[in-house]
Amino acid sequence: MMAKITVMLVDDHAVVRAGHRMLLSQYDNIAVMAETARGEEACQIFVTVRPDIVVMDLNLPGIGGLAAIRRICGRDPHARILAFSVHDEPLYVTRALEAGCKGYVTKSSAPEILVEAIIKVAHGATYIDPDIASRMVVQPAAGNGSPAILTTLTAREFDIFHLLVNGSTTREIAEELCLGYKTVANYVTLIKSKLGVNTAAEMTRLAYQYGILKS
Known part of the structure; x- marks a missing residue:
């Protein structure tokens, strides 16, 4: 009999983690061994439990999911991390893969997609949500691939940029990410400098240009 695939769940919503546990408990070959x-x-x-798979949300308080992926993969290059996110933009997938994750599934996907992704990543494959994968194949022809200007942003800067162009205020971002207001304000200034923009409207136009926002 094959050993069970051990899973660690990382999501700041307890209800989501409970749903994951309930779903995965239906499969004899998967066991949730830790969560946070x-x-x-x-x-x-x-480092302590060494799960086979980490199912990682990207919108986390503190250091954030992308940074957490980088840290884990920095400690263990063989770590298998599956990003499980509300974001379905191909650029977010690219950033997650660059950080070191081996798969990407959106929270709007059917439950069986998550299970399939866990099993495939556990066995060494890379798994991208099929809907996103089809768009990633088409996107380079339309927009020169991954926009280099956005790759200059760190993981946390990219998180804040995404929240800004989706209409969140600096104070709302600070509350959501559990950061100080001045810290977020400094991030916003740095993001504008890196992107060569001065206003929120210019940032939003950039987001539309690269498919982060849909018209």
């Missing part, structure tokens, strides 16, 4: 709501704790727990 924060990226920092995920890095610490990973």
Whole structure:
């Protein structure tokens, strides 16, 4: 009999983690062995329990999901991390893969997609949500591939950029990411400098240009 695939769940919503546990408990070959709501704790727990798969949300308080992926993969290049996110933009997938994750599934996907992704990534494959994968094949022809200007942003800067262009205020971002208001304000200034823009409207136009926002 094959050993069970051990899973660690990382999501700041307890209801989401409970749903994952309930779903995965239906499969004899998968076992949830750990869970946490924060990226920092995920890095610490990973070293202790060494799960086969980490199912990682990207929108986390503290260091954030992309940064947590980088830290875990920095400690263990063979770590198998599956990003499980509300974001379905191909650029977000690219950033997650660059950080070191081996798969990407959106939270709007059918439950069996998540299970399929866990099994395939556990066996060494890379798995991208089929809907996103089809768009990633088409996108380079329309937009010169991954926009280099956005790759200058760090994981946390990219998180804040995404929230800004989706209409969140600096104070709302600070609350959502559990950061100080001044810290987020400094991030916003740095993001504008890196992108060569001065206003929120210019950032939004950039987001539309590269498919982060849909018209």
